Amino acid sequence: MHTIPEIIWKPKAVVNPTELKGLQAELDLDPKILTLLLQRGIKSLDQAKQFFKPSLEELHDPFLMKDMNRAVERIDQAVEAREKIMIYGDYDVDGTTSVAMLANFLQGHYANFITYIPDRYHEGYGVSKAGIDKAHAEEVSLIIALDCGIKALDKVGYAGSLGIDFIICDHHTPGPELPAAAAVLDPKRKDCNYPYKGLSGCGVGFKLAQALSEKWQIDKSECWKLLDLLALSIGADIVPMTGENRVLAYYGLEKINSDPSDGIQALLRTAGQLDRRLSIGDVVFTLAPRINAAGRLAHAQQAVDLLRGTDLSLLPEIADEIEVRNQDRKNLDRQITKEALRQIEDEIAPEAASTVVFQEDWHKGVIGIVASRLIENHYRPTVVLTQSGDKLAGSARSVEGFDLYGALEACEDSLIQFGGHAAAAGMTLKPEQLNDFKIAFEESVKARITEEQKQARLIYDLDIEASDIDAKFYRLIQRFAPFGPENLAPLLRCRNLIDRGSRTVGDEGQHLKISVVDPDSGLCLEGIGFNLGPKLKILQSQQPVALLFHLELNVFRGQASLQLRVLDIKADSELED
Numbered sequence: 001m002h003t004i005p006e007i008i009w010k011p012k013a014v015v016n017p018t019e020l021k022g023l024q025a026e027l028d029l030d031p032k033i034l035t036l037l038l039q040r041g042i043k044s045l046d047q048a049k050q051f052f053k054p055s056l057e058e059l060h061d062p063f064l065m066k067d068m069n070r071a072v073e074r075i076d077q078a079v080e081a082r083e084k085i086m087i088y089g090d091y092d093v094d095g096t097t098s099v100a101m102l103a104n105f106l107q108g109h110y111a112n113f114i115t116y117i118p119d120r121y122h123e124g125y126g127v128s129k130a131g132i133d134k135a136h137a138e139e140v141s142l143i144i145a146l147d148c149g150i151k152a153l154d155k156v157g158y159a160g161s162l163g164i165d166f167i168i169c170d171h172h173t174p175g176p177e178l179p180a181a182a183a184v185l186d187p188k189r190k191d192c193n194y195p196y197k198g199l200s201g202c203g204v205g206f207k208l209a210q211a212l213s214e215k216w217q218i219d220k221s222e223c224w225k226l227l228d229l230l231a232l233s234i235g236a237d238i239v240p241m242t243g244e245n246r247v248l249a250y251y252g253l254e255k256i257n258s259d260p261s262d263g264i265q266a267l268l269r270t271a272g273q274l275d276r277r278l279s280i281g282d283v284v285f286t287l288a289p290r291i292n293a294a295g296r297l298a299h300a301q302q303a304v305d306l307l308r309g310t311d312l313s314l315l316p317e318i319a320d321e322i323e324v325r326n327q328d329r330k331n332l333d334r335q336i337t338k339e340a341l342r343q344i345e346d347e348i349a350p351e352a353a354s355t356v357v358f359q360e361d362w363h364k365g366v367i368g369i370v371a372s373r374l375i376e377n378h379y380r381p382t383v384v385l386t387q388s389g390d391k392l393a394g395s396a397r398s399v400e401g402f403d404l405y406g407a408l409e410a411c412e413d414s415l416i417q418f419g420g421h422a423a424a425a426g427m428t429l430k431p432e433q434l435n436d437f438k439i440a441f442e443e444s445v446k447a448r449i450t451e452e453q454k455q456a457r458l459i460y461d462l463d464i465e466a467s468d469i470d471a472k473f474y475r476l477i478q479r480f481a482p483f484g485p486e487n488l489a490p491l492l493r494c495r496n497l498i499d500r501g502s503r504t505v506g507d508e509g510q511h512l513k514i515s516v517v518d519p520d521s522g523l524c525l526e527g528i529g530f531n532l533g534p535k536l537k538i539l540q541s542q543q544p545v546a547l548l549f550h551l552e553l554n555v556f557r558g559q560a561s562l563q564l565r566v567l568d569i570k571a572d573s574e575l576e577d
């Protein structure tokens with residue numbers, strides 16, 4: 001049975017009236033738009049210009065990154081000596097885009113390289129012994145690891161014993177010791193003074209390409225051609241949409257929409273999205289799942305081949321295969337989520353601080369997605385585990401504000417290994433460690449989680465009237481894009497609305513097609529609420545309701561109209577203010 005945790009609505013802090021008046025004197029815009037700017041720390045005309053029109057000139061010098069000189073020198077050495085290079089990346093979107101991007105960059109300047117993506121099921125996450133053995137067999141003497149490797153101390157040591165050097169380009173949190181690599185590029189190194197810490201793995205790889213282009217005196221336009229792949233990684237990896245990431249995503253989206261690579265075009269064709277302008281949301285929900293599907297259900301090398309587009313004749317076939325795998329992924333995701341929800345209801349106390357579920361036959365490729373789904377129903381840090389050979393493999397997802405990585409560090413004794421971020425992580429453990437891990441993780445979460453983090457909440461930007469919603473307001477909001485963490489699409493609240501025929505849609509009635517009217521103005525608003533089916537009864541009460549929503553453009557059969565992407569619904573009488 002689908003349930004929805006009760007969500008607390010909180011407004012953002014009220015902006016300073018003096019600052020609002022000052023910004024209004026410089027910018028002749030609706031006070032609501034000015035409020036949105038101030039909420040993002042933009043307090044002057046110059047800052048607004050920079051925000052609305054980012055410039056590639058704002059990008060930082062890549063040589064500010066610790067070890068960048070060493071990385072460039074080692075690659076220079078390899079090129080001079082005609083060494084064979086392996087470009088190694090993880091099997092998710094960030095990893096596959098990283099490999100495709102760096103390979104595409106090198107192709108025109110140095111061709112003696114191969115690409116490698118580990119098999120999710122036989123090798124697991126990160127740098128593998130099998131990958132190093134492959135490099136050795138291919139007479140590779142330098143591996144450039146992208147989106148992985150920061151904790152691969154033993155693997156880098158093993159490669160060294162075979163005469164293979166490593167350059168690591170990673171963005172995950174390092175451990176207390178760094179691998180003995182020729183260069184370790186990671187802005188999260190404590191001794192790295194690079195000004196921006198939020199890059200994706202592909203972003204770190206891009207900085208390496210930038211540095212090489214400077215050293216080799218290659219025109220900057222060669223790097224700008226890579227930005228569509230980089231935008232995919234930024235969107236898919238849920239990194240902050242601030243600073244460099246926002247600049248790179250802005251221009252990457254421009255390239256996707258004006259001059260997409262052949263591989264991305266092929267993906268868009270199979271997804272039926274060729275004829276519309278894409279946002280970061282489309283990257284996250286349309287392109288990224290398809291790229292991920294290759295690695296989840298088959299081998300992610302297929303995604304690299306697609307994104308590189310080196311054989312145009314094969315692209316339609318590869319894209320079609322990936323589309324089939326994505327449909328299979330959706331079906332698996334749906335089935336495993338149902339099974340996991342039943343397990344939670346049968347085995348985990350409602351007052352538990354965490355969720356840990358295990359079933360030996362769950363598909364390893366979708367357990368991360370399932371973990372996110374479970375949080376939608378039971379709002380607490382969640383781990384989903386399955387059998388992987390003689391070990392258990394797991395994916396973990398966090399709730400807003402809770403440091404998942406820190407919680408897992410306290411469970412090290414019950415794990416073989418783990419890695420990831422504050423919001424998401426992966427781990428492996430022995431079957432006999434499962435019960436100990438469940439207990440340790442529950443205790444760790446219970447000791448760290450705050451009361452606030454236990455409650456799902458939505459922080460909204462503005463209260464608006466139905467009469468505020470028009471094409472001009474939508475266009476102004478779109479100037480805040482691209483959206484992502486720390487620059488989320490404005491979340492709006494509208495009150496005193498009456499239902500005019502909302503209904504459930506979807507195979508199981510899990511979604512809502514929302515139709516409401518503002519009794520004061522007579523204006524009708526249409527919207528969609530995914531997984532809000534249980535909220536229909538609130539609408540049908542015929543009492544005034546309030547909606548929290550993003551404003552978006554819905555294109556259907558070539559016709560565009562504004563619609564509300566509704567995140568939650570409450571009876572107006574329930575609101576405190």
